[in-house]
Amino acid sequence: METTTLKQDIIVSPLSEMLTFNGTYGNYGGSYIPDVLTKPLEDLANMFDSLVKDPSFNKEYIHYLKQFVGRPSPLYYAKRLSEYVGSTIYLKREDLNHTGSHKINNCIGQILVAKRMGAKEIIAETGAGQHGVAAATAAALMGIPCKVFMGAKDIKRQALNVSRIKLLGAELIPTEMGTATLKDAVDIALGYYIDHPSSFYMLGSQVGPHPYPRMVGYFQSVIGQEARNQILNVEGRLPQAIFACIGGGSNAIGLFSGFLNDTEVQIYGAEGGGEATKENTAATLTFGKPTIFQGTYSYCLVDNEGNPIESHSIAAGLDYPGISPQHAYLKDSNRACYIPVTDNDAIDAFRLLSKLEGITPAIESSHAIALAAKVLKNKEMLAIINLSGRGDKDVDRDLEE
Numbered sequence: 001m002e003t004t005t006l007k008q009d010i011i012v013s014p015l016s017e018m019l020t021f022n023g024t025y026g027n028y029g030g031s032y033i034p035d036v037l038t039k040p041l042e043d044l045a046n047m048f049d050s051l052v053k054d055p056s057f058n059k060e061y062i063h064y065l066k067q068f069v070g071r072p073s074p075l076y077y078a079k080r081l082s083e084y085v086g087s088t089i090y091l092k093r094e095d096l097n098h099t100g101s102h103k104i105n106n107c108i109g110q111i112l113v114a115k116r117m118g119a120k121e122i123i124a125e126t127g128a129g130q131h132g133v134a135a136a137t138a139a140a141l142m143g144i145p146c147k148v149f150m151g152a153k154d155i156k157r158q159a160l161n162v163s164r165i166k167l168l169g170a171e172l173i174p175t176e177m178g179t180a181t182l183k184d185a186v187d188i189a190l191g192y193y194i195d196h197p198s199s200f201y202m203l204g205s206q207v208g209p210h211p212y213p214r215m216v217g218y219f220q221s222v223i224g225q226e227a228r229n230q231i232l233n234v235e236g237r238l239p240q241a242i243f244a245c246i247g248g249g250s251n252a253i254g255l256f257s258g259f260l261n262d263t264e265v266q267i268y269g270a271e272g273g274g275e276a277t278k279e280n281t282a283a284t285l286t287f288g289k290p291t292i293f294q295g296t297y298s299y300c301l302v303d304n305e306g307n308p309i310e311s312h313s314i315a316a317g318l319d320y321p322g323i324s325p326q327h328a329y330l331k332d333s334n335r336a337c338y339i340p341v342t343d344n345d346a347i348d349a350f351r352l353l354s355k356l357e358g359i360t361p362a363i364e365s366s367h368a369i370a371l372a373a374k375v376l377k378n379k380e381m382l383a384i385i386n387l388s389g390r391g392d393k394d395v396d397r398d399l400e401e
């Protein structure tokens with residue numbers, strides 16, 4: 001097992017800055033991988049470091065963000081939600097991106113890295129299917145073959161996204177292992193990568209070994225960069241609070257990274273609380289412990305012996321026992337506050353935003369809305385909520401009244 005030394009490091013990765021970075025966030029992060037992956041991940045880290053300094057790479061990335069994804073996404077003043085809650089609330093509309101969520105920001109970035117590395121094959125894991133769709137889309141855009149690993153249970157409950165992945169020309173590989181959900185899909189994808197280290201592993205969240213947390217954080221930082229400029233333009237001041245839901249942590253770090261240095265901005269992460277008990281939850285930062293899991297050192301849900309356990313959330317995209325090492329660092333340093341939101345509160349918020357604003361959020365994003373509505377109640381605060389995705393995939397699930 002290869003480990004890096006753990007030491008204090010830079011935590012911001014805005015699109016405009018060029019950083020040298022060894023992959024740790026405080027005590028967290030690093031790279032805990034079998035020897036066969038040491039070289040491929042070092043090559044990837046070196047390639048990424050040189051590409052972020054390459055203006056032609058950033059130009060190409062921004063071209064696809066604008067012309068293919070449809071960025072910048074609007075910062076939308078949610079008037080009726082604001083009146084209902086008693087604060088001034090803006091929604092960062094990642095739901096309006098091509099393919100319906102923030103995942104595409106990262107996939108466009110990674111496919112351009114893969115292309116420059118001459119990758120012959122893309123591999124990706126998926127839970128709810130949003131990352132599978134975004135990865136298959138990016139692979140189709142560049143004409144690179146793509147394999148998507150998905151748990152058999154998720155394949156059954158996310159039929160719409162399964163059809164989309166196939167239509168986009170990707171090969172869907174089901175796994176029956178374990179609970180046949182996201183954690184198992186990641187294990188199988190990592191196993192395939194270990195056997196085929198010349199493939200390009202397109203990781204969907206801010207997790208896994210270095211350089212993935214940094215790379216994903218960088219490609220998602222466009223959310224926070226835009227939101228900060230947009231709120232300053234329209235309100236002439238920074239928000240007092242910002243909110244995002246937390247699965248692995250990629251949409252949240254995207255928004256948060258724009259405001260980390262603005263110490264007056266309160267930062268809130270909404271975890272998939274499930275029933276908010278130790279036995280039934282996906283709230284990793286609330287109920288987990290620091291552990292090595294799937295290539296990185298961060299919080300993880302574990303049993304009494306310290307072994308990673310299954311998570312539970314109504315939102316497939318939040319249903320993961322691990323979490324980004326950067327969020328672990330932000331929690332321990334008290335820069336951000338992480339609070340579990342129960343399944344039932346998320347369902348209420350899913351209905352509330354649909355009726356008040358004519359916007360049906362993903363059930364994942366609904367967790368952020370529920371938390372914001374609670375924290376901001378009658379506080380007359382200025383706030384931004386990241387609407388990480390649209391709820392089309394969730395309307396069939398009897399969540400309506």
Ligand SMILES: *Cc1c(COP(=O)(O)O)cnc(C)c1O
Binds near residue numbers: 317362365390
């Ligand atoms: C995947 C997903 C999430 C959770 O993943 P993060 O990496 O924590 O952002 C949240 N919302 C939507 C819509 C998703 O598709």
